[in-house]
Amino acid sequence: MTTAPDHSPTMAQASLWGRLEPWIPVLLIPALIVFGFLAIPATSSWLTLTVSGLAMGMMIFIMASGLTLVFGLMDVINFGHGAFVSVGAFVGISILLGLGSLTGAPSLMLNLLAVLLAVIGAMLATGVMGWAFERIIVKPVYGAHLKQILVTMGGLIIVEQLILVVWGPDEIFLTRPETLKGAITFAGAAIEKYRLLAVGVGLVLFLAMRWVLRSTKIGLIVRAGVQNGEMVEALGYRLRLVFIGVFVAGSALAGLGGVMWGLYQEVITAHMGANMMVLVFIVVIIGGLGSVEGCFIGALLVGLLQNYIAFLEPKLALISNIGLMVAILMWRPQGMMPVVKAK
Amino acid sequence: MSDPILSLQGVCTNIAQYHILQGVDLQVPKGGVTMLLGRNGVGKTTTLRTIMGLWRAHQGSISFDGQDISATPTPAIARSGIGFVPEDMGIFSDLTVEENMALAAASGPINPARLDWLFSVFPPLKTFWRSEAGNLSGGQKQMLSIARAMIEDRLLYLIDEPTKGLAPAIIATMAGALRDLKAQGASILLVEQNFAVAKMLGDTCAVMDDGRVVWSGEMKELSEDAALQERLMGLSMEAT
Numbered sequence: 358m359t360t361a362p363d364h365s366p367t368m369a370q371a372s373l374w375g376r377l378e379p380w381i382p383v384l385l386i387p388a389l390i391v392f393g394f395l396a397i398p399a400t401s402s403w404l405t406l407t408v409s410g411l412a413m414g415m416m417i418f419i420m421a422s423g424l425t426l427v428f429g430l431m432d433v434i435n436f437g438h439g440a441f442v443s444v445g446a447f448v449g450i451s452i453l454l455g456l457g458s459l460t461g462a463p464s465l466m467l468n469l470l471a472v473l474l475a476v477i478g479a480m481l482a483t484g485v486m487g488w489a490f491e492r493i494i495v496k497p498v499y500g501a502h503l504k505q506i507l508v509t510m511g512g513l514i515i516v517e518q519l520i521l522v523v524w525g526p527d528e529i530f531l532t533r534p535e536t537l538k539g540a541i542t543f544a545g546a547a548i549e550k551y552r553l554l555a556v557g558v559g560l561v562l563f564l565a566m567r568w569v570l571r572s573t574k575i576g577l578i579v580r581a582g583v584q585n586g587e588m589v590e591a592l593g594y595r596l597r598l599v600f601i602g603v604f605v606a607g608s609a610l611a612g613l614g615g616v617m618w619g620l621y622q623e624v625i626t627a628h629m630g631a632n633m634m635v636l637v638f639i640v641v642i643i644g645g646l647g648s649v650e651g652c653f654i655g656a657l658l659v660g661l662l663q664n665y666i667a668f669l670e671p672k673l674a675l676i677s678n679i680g681l682m683v684a685i686l687m688w689r690p691q692g693m694m695p696v697v698k699a700k
Numbered sequence: 701m702s703d704p705i706l707s708l709q710g711v712c713t714n715i716a717q718y719h720i721l722q723g724v725d726l727q728v729p730k731g732g733v734t735m736l737l738g739r740n741g742v743g744k745t746t747t748l749r750t751i752m753g754l755w756r757a758h759q760g761s762i763s764f765d766g767q768d769i770s771a772t773p774t775p776a777i778a779r780s781g782i783g784f785v786p787e788d789m790g791i792f793s794d795l796t797v798e799e800n801m802a803l804a805a806a807s808g809p810i811n812p813a814r815l816d817w818l819f820s821v822f823p824p825l826k827t828f829w830r831s832e833a834g835n836l837s838g839g840q841k842q843m844l845s846i847a848r849a850m851i852e853d854r855l856l857y858l859i860d861e862p863t864k865g866l867a868p869a870i871i872a873t874m875a876g877a878l879r880d881l882k883a884q885g886a887s888i889l890l891v892e893q894n895f896a897v898a899k900m901l902g903d904t905c906a907v908m909d910d911g912r913v914v915w916s917g918e919m920k921e922l923s924e925d926a927a928l929q930e931r932l933m934g935l936s937m938e939a940t
Contacts (some may be wrong), residue, residue, distance in 0.1 A: 580795060584792050590774040591754065591774055591778055593775050596775070696794065
């Protein structure tokens with residue numbers, strides 16, 4: 358039998374630029390932090406703003422990570438994603454308000470247990486809701502982008518109105534669990550305890566998602582499905598089930614993001630999810646469709662930039678993220694780390 | 701002819717407003733290589749995709765291993781024992797060679813003995829095992845595509861133009877691998893434009909034109925009849 362000619366590849370030394378190029382999106386984060394350090398006169402202010410930006414970025418990442426997978430794997434433009442954020446916040450905060458004995462106790466463990474129960478409840482509710490949303494609203498419009506935008510937008514409005522029916526029209530104000538209130542002082546900077554928790558949760562979630570996507574068979578199927586769903590099916594995998602699983606997981610993550618954001622803002626409204634969608638879409642687009650890593654980097658950039666600019670030039674804060682998106686899309690029109698090409 | 705492992709009867713497939721397949725009748729016997737030949741655009745690729753359920757037959761029936769699979773979803777068709785190598789190779793370019801192969805082993809972990817055999821047939825796959833598949837050359841991608849289909853035992857292999865655009869040395873490798881597979885008793889339905897390869901590998905043959913099978917018989921019969929080749933495909937052996 359003839360065998361294929363093997364190659365003993367000789368690897369030419371890549372240029373410095375060639376070696377750095379894939380890492381540029383990652384390097385943007387420390388570069389932005391250094392920019393903040395140089396631009397902000399007081400180190401304590403810079404530290405406070407940096408932690409705040411990272412916390413905000415992590416929470417946006419939690420909300421956006423599911424959407425980027427839904428975008429990339431299912432080619433679905435889900436404008437209703439914000440509904441899961443709002444429902445997650447309302448369910449989670451309702452649970453938290455009912456656990457006054459745990460949230461009011463001066464014990465970190467009991468407080469975290471209360472938050473954990475709220476998060477589990479919110480994720481269960483939004484996961485089930487995501488399943489119903491996919492079956493009823495999204496399934497009939499696979500492959501039709503304009504219809505997807507219209508019906509998911511309609512779904513968002515319906516869910517917002519249902520929230521008003523169930524929880525009433527008023528904003529709900531809340532206080533964080535006892536030990537998550539206040540700030541710690543580090544190097545002269547006041548750093549809110551809750552922001553540290555948000556950074557931790559976001560980081561753990563990112564590492565967990567990365568592990569699932571990189572080291573498990575289901576992750577392999579998802580990554581392959583983002584590139585060529587038809588071929589994944591031709592290899593024997595029921596991609597439709599994976600689609601539904603990803604949609605449910607994405608919805609549950611949005612619910613988690615809703616609880617985290619509600620605790621961060623200390624107020625929740627029916628429209629809070631829809632209000633977050635601008636930032637979430639910016640993150641998904643600049644990160645690159647379907648890319649969890651890109652989404653993570655994009656979210657941190659958005660969070661940090663918004664905090665730095667709001668401090669340095671408040672009037673510019675309104676347009677800073679749009680400016681960031683324009684700059685990145687001019688540099689990389691497919692986003693920083695695209696997994697699928699934009700259609 | 702032995703009992704067919706795959707049988708198509710009156711299969712019609714429409715893509716948008718185009719009627720691509722217009723009543724395909726095709727039998728693929730158990731064991732051996734059946735060549736599906738014809739000019740460009742006559743429906744060969746559509747036939748393979750319709751068998752896999754990637755495009756649905758609007759009329760007719762497709763039976764595989766005694767079961768009607770006309771309305772069966774693609775994953776179930778694949779799991780029933782059909783390995784598919786599409787014309788565009790279907791490589792997951794952002795995954796490594798290893799990950800591509802692991803994904804193809806749908807029923808469990810990769811069998812090491814099977815992998816060793818594939819490495820012996822396609823050594824570059826071992827060399828570039830941990831490289832992203834997108835960085836492979838065209839020939840190496842084709843090797844990966846075929847190896848992926850061969851990583852598990854299948855009852856039938858559907859292979860679409862495996863030698864397209866490849867250098868002669870690589871074509872010889874492909875032909876050798878398919879001959880090896882054939883020697884193991886596999887059933888193969890092979891779309892091929894390279895008539896020399898078709899002649900070397902084919903046991904039986906079906907020629908398509910205008911969305912139908914217009915001739916079927918022994919490969920030997922077609923390869924020895926230049927006038928028939930000229931009439932069916934506009935070529936003759938002397939030209940290849």
